[in-house]
Amino acid sequence: MSDAPDIELSPSAAKRVATIAAKQGKAAMLRLSVDGGGCAGFQYVFGLADAVGEDxxxxxxxxxxxxxxxxxxxxxxxxxxxxxxxxxxxxFKVENPRAASGCGCGSSFSI
Incomplete structure (x- = not known):
């Protein structure tokens, strides 16, 4: 079993999320999800989150x-x-060790 975290947020990303959330009067929560599509097979989707779900x-x-x-x-x-x-x-950029390849724009990837 690895002690590595499941996912991390960099200091610069945290600072930017805090700034955006403050301007919009929302909680400082960034949701990252992955959807099918994009030029490489999957694409990253970012948005402010209102709550944390059970899963x-x-x-x-x-x-x-x-x-x-x-x-x-x-x-x-x-x-x-x-x-x-x-x-x-x-x-926002995802440095994903599981991505076998990505596209030039950096918003989509393949496994």
Whole structure:
């Protein structure tokens, strides 16, 4: 059995979620889910969460909660959710060790 967390939230992602949630008057909870589709087979979907469900797994950093449902977790276990800013723009990014390949935009992947 590994001591590695199921999923992690980077400090920069936590800071960005806290900022967005404060502006919208919502709880600082980011939901990550995986849907079929995208140019590589699966795509990451992000949104603010209102609550944690019974089958959700959570990770907390700096008062911000990352919420992932158990089905999506099977596809992203061991991943780190980060927030990156570059010349091309700013976005949440999933560093997923289970992804065999991804697309150029970084929002979809295959296993």
């Amino acid at each position: 959700d797994i959570t990770a907390v950093r700096d008062g911000v909660t990352l919420v992932v449902d158990s089905v999506s977790l099977d596809l992203v276990r061991g991943a780190m959710v980060d927030y990156v800013e570059s010349l091309g723009g700013a976005a």
